[in-house]
Amino acid sequence: MTIMGTLLLLAAEAGELAEGAEGGGFGLNFNPLETNLVNLAIVIGVLVYFGRGFLGKTLNDRRDKIEAAIRDAEKRKQDAAAALAEQQQKLAQAQAEAARIRSEAEASAKRAADAVLAASEQEIERMRASAAQDLATQQEKIINELRQRVVTLAMQRAEDELRTSLSHDTQARLVDRSIAMLGGQS
Numbered sequence: 355m356t357i358m359g360t361l362l363l364l365a366a367e368a369g370e371l372a373e374g375a376e377g378g379g380f381g382l383n384f385n386p387l388e389t390n391l392v393n394l395a396i397v398i399g400v401l402v403y404f405g406r407g408f409l410g411k412t413l414n415d416r417r418d419k420i421e422a423a424i425r426d427a428e429k430r431k432q433d434a435a436a437a438l439a440e441q442q443q444k445l446a447q448a449q450a451e452a453a454r455i456r457s458e459a460e461a462s463a464k465r466a467a468d469a470v471l472a473a474s475e476q477e478i479e480r481m482r483a484s485a486a487q488d489l490a491t492q493q494e495k496i497i498n499e500l501r502q503r504v505v506t507l508a509m510q511r512a513e514d515e516l517r518t519s520l521s522h523d524t525q526a527r528l529v530d531r532s533i534a535m536l537g538g539q540s
Contacts, residue, residue, distance in 0.1 A: 360395075364391060364392065
C-alpha cells in the first residue's frame with residue numbers, strides 16, 4: 355500500500371466518523387486522537403505531493419555521488435591490482451637476478467679455489483724439487499769431502515808405510531825416478 359492510499363483511507367475513515375457523530379454535517383471534532391491522525395495524514399499528503407520533486411532530486415544526487423564513488427573505488431582497485439602485478443613482476447625479476455648473481459658468485463668462488471689449489475700444488479712441487487736438489491747437492495758435497503778425507507788418510511798411511519818399509523836406497527831410487535819422470539814431461 356502506498357502513502358497516498360493510506361492518506362485516502364485515513365481521510366475516508368475520518369469522514370465517516372464525522373458523519374456518524376453529528377449525523378451527516380460538517381463540524382468540529384475536539385477529540386485529540388482523531389484530530390491528530392487527520393492532521394498527520396494531511397501533513398504527510400502535502401509533503402508527499404509537494405516534496406516529491408525535491409526529495410527525488412536529493413535522492414538522485416545522492417545516488418549519483420554514490421555511483422561516482424563506487425566507480426572511483428573500482429578504478430582505484432584496478433590501478434592497485436595493476437600496480438601489484440607490476441611489483442610482483444619486478445620482484446620475480448629481482449629474484450631471478452639474485453639467483454643469477456649467486457650462481458655467478460659460486461662459479462667465481464669455485465674458479466678462485468681451483469686456482470689457489472693449483473698454485474699451491476705448483477708451489478709444493480717447486481719446494482719438493484728444490485729440497486731434492488738441495489739434498490743432492492749436500493749429498494755430493496759430503497761424498498766429495500769423504501773422498502778427500504779418504505785420499506788424505508790413504509796418502510798419510512801410504513807415506514807412513516813407505517817410510518817404515520822402504521829403505522834409504524829405495525827411497526833415493528824413487529826420488530830419482532820421479533825426477534826423471536818430471537823432467538821428461540816438461
